Amino acid sequence: MEINSDVCNGCGQCILVCPVQAIKMIDNKAYIDEDCCVECAVCIREAKCPVNAIMMKRLQWPRSIRIPFSNVLTTHKLTGIGGRGTEEMKTNDVTNRYNAGEIGIAIELGRPGVGTKLRNIELFTTKLSVIGVIYEEKSPVTTLIIDGEGHINEEIKEERVLSAIIEFKIPSEKLPLILNVIRTVENEIDTVFTVGLVSRMQGINPSEFVYHVTNLGFQVRPNAKINIGLGKP
């Protein structure tokens, strides 16, 4: 994103709507901090700039990688999927992506509202790959992993995005290993992240699952996403 300082009248509307506080006022003109900006385009959609000073630049690689991880209205070129996520458990009653005995895991870096450098992905993936997780092949993050050791493409590491979701699944008995990784990375990382666990409710009920995870030292929120089983192949 770019603000034409010759045109900007300093009204500050764009500063208010920026989700990552990347716009600052200097000498009555709004400026975008290029390193901080995640290219989400909320400013151009929501600031209603009275003098049309906000412009969407044509971005070159690797900066262009910021767009699909930040702008909700775009589709990732490699995955063909809108935004930074996948269908995951939302269509599990049709796809059987997660079967009984498996746990799906989503670690979303940068959320809520802090953003993340893509290099943070590697803090997790180098440890997860040792455990032998199965990455979701349609996830935009999976396309960034370049080897079996969980390293990611060097040239995109310093790019900053609104959020990046590491999606994978494991046999349920490996859950304690994954939770250990979460505790380890929590002490190393320079951003926030959220964690979600997906379980098919076959041979287990929700409270049993919550009890199991609580016994492993993690709190489970009272609210969740529930696929109610009305989908058919």
Added chain:
Amino acid sequence: MTHTLHRKGTVEDLKEDYVMLAMFAAGINDSYDDSHQKMVKIGEIMKKYNPVNIISEIVWVTTSTVTAAFDNLESVKNVIRELKKEDFGISIVVSGLISEIEEALKELELYPHTIHFSLGTFSGPKVQSLPSEKILEITTMCGHHTVSPQSITNYVKLIKQGKITIEKAAEKLTKPCVCGIVNTKRITKVLNSLISEKKN
């Protein structure tokens, strides 16, 4: 893989906050001629039971996802009852309190197929403090984090100055979320609470 999952708030707050989502499995449900007609019908059923927010009707005929937010479980139950009867074969996800949804499903003779549980937010040692929990209650309602914390603070200021009503501010804060999953009624409650906080 998160979207409506990590909404903040207490159990009491969440009793008035449910999101429904219908989604095609790509390459499966969307390969039939009447796929998008089904999605439109699902949108119409959701709209019939007075959601507090819903994705723009313009996209119902083209999208793979229809979403709506509700402020009560009874409306959600009514929508599920109709969807079950119509048997569209399209996946439906309800986000909200696990115990309440589980009970509602039991009443409708359904059982959760798959659940996505939240372990909440983790913060690294170098992270500056996050906005207050009340601000996060609003910002986490948008699954793509398009509602900025400073716009909420600004509206609180404008409400106190009498320059905008709480309802109008809530409506404006809903706008950046293109998925229609931000609960406008809940924003009104949070804004009321933020204004009281500032007075004290």
